[in-house]
Amino acid sequence: MAEPLDPSSSGKTQLAYEFIEQRISDGTFAPGRRLVLGTIAGKIGVSTLPVREALRMLEAEGAVTYERYVGAHVTGLDPERYWQALESLAVLDGYATASAARYVTDEVISEARSTNAEMAHTLVDSEALRELHSRFHHLLFRRSPNGHLVDLVERTWGHLERLRSMAPESSTRNTTTTIAEHDHLLSLLEIGAPSSVIEKTVRDHHRAASRSDTSEVTATA
Numbered sequence: 001m002a003e004p005l006d007p008s009s010s011g012k013t014q015l016a017y018e019f020i021e022q023r024i025s026d027g028t029f030a031p032g033r034r035l036v037l038g039t040i041a042g043k044i045g046v047s048t049l050p051v052r053e054a055l056r057m058l059e060a061e062g063a064v065t066y067e068r069y070v071g072a073h074v075t076g077l078d079p080e081r082y083w084q085a086l087e088s089l090a091v092l093d094g095y096a097t098a099s100a101a102r103y104v105t106d107e108v109i110s111e112a113r114s115t116n117a118e119m120a121h122t123l124v125d126s127e128a129l130r131e132l133h134s135r136f137h138h139l140l141f142r143r144s145p146n147g148h149l150v151d152l153v154e155r156t157w158g159h160l161e162r163l164r165s166m167a168p169e170s171s172t173r174n175t176t177t178t179i180a181e182h183d184h185l186l187s188l189l190e191i192g193a194p195s196s197v198i199e200k201t202v203r204d205h206h207r208a209a210s211r212s213d214t215s216e217v218t219a220t221a
Contacts, residue, residue: 020058085160088156089160093206096153098198
């Protein structure tokens with residue numbers, strides 16, 4: 001069950017955004033579900049205006065779709081949009097991790113290795129694997145001194161996770177490859193490899209996943 005939201009803790013639009021986004025992410029609001037302004041506003045305790053603004057924000061991220069005479073509903077899985085999100089993540093995370101390299105401490109690398117090792121013991125739980133994979137990369141790119149860039153990467157991760165929740169499960173082979181690529185990235189960070197090498201490594205890592213994931217999504221869409 002989602003934790004109750006406190007209207008005094010943030011702006012009403014942000015409150016509505018978090019309420020809706022959380023329920024799309026956890027599957028409470030499934031693909032195709034209509035998002036009725038009055039109903040959502042009543043649950044949060046706000047007027048319909050901030051809910052409308054929040055839905056427009058989610059529409060811009062691809063999580064919500066508007067149809068004339070019908071209204072807003074949760075977006076279904078679109079292979080093209082899925083590929084675009086993966087490609088965007090490859091570019092943004094690659095640059096962010098490269099810019100973070102000099103700020104990644106031994107403690108961070110140790111925590112990332114532990115997370116990667118945990119992935120190796122979680123091959124049968126796709127949801128847990130997604131969370132661990134995300135945690136691994138967040139540990140690294142969040143050390144970037146560019147706060148705006150970090151925010152962009154986090155938003156792209158969030159959008160991608162919403163899409164991945166509707167996608168087929170990744171194969172064990174892909175996960176095993178992911179773990180090996182993570183180890184390689186950490187080795188590069190430990191030896192102080194050039195930023196260009198780190199950026200390319202992260203981009204190639206995400207792009208390899210995008211080729212595999214989008215082929216599976218396209219086959220089942």
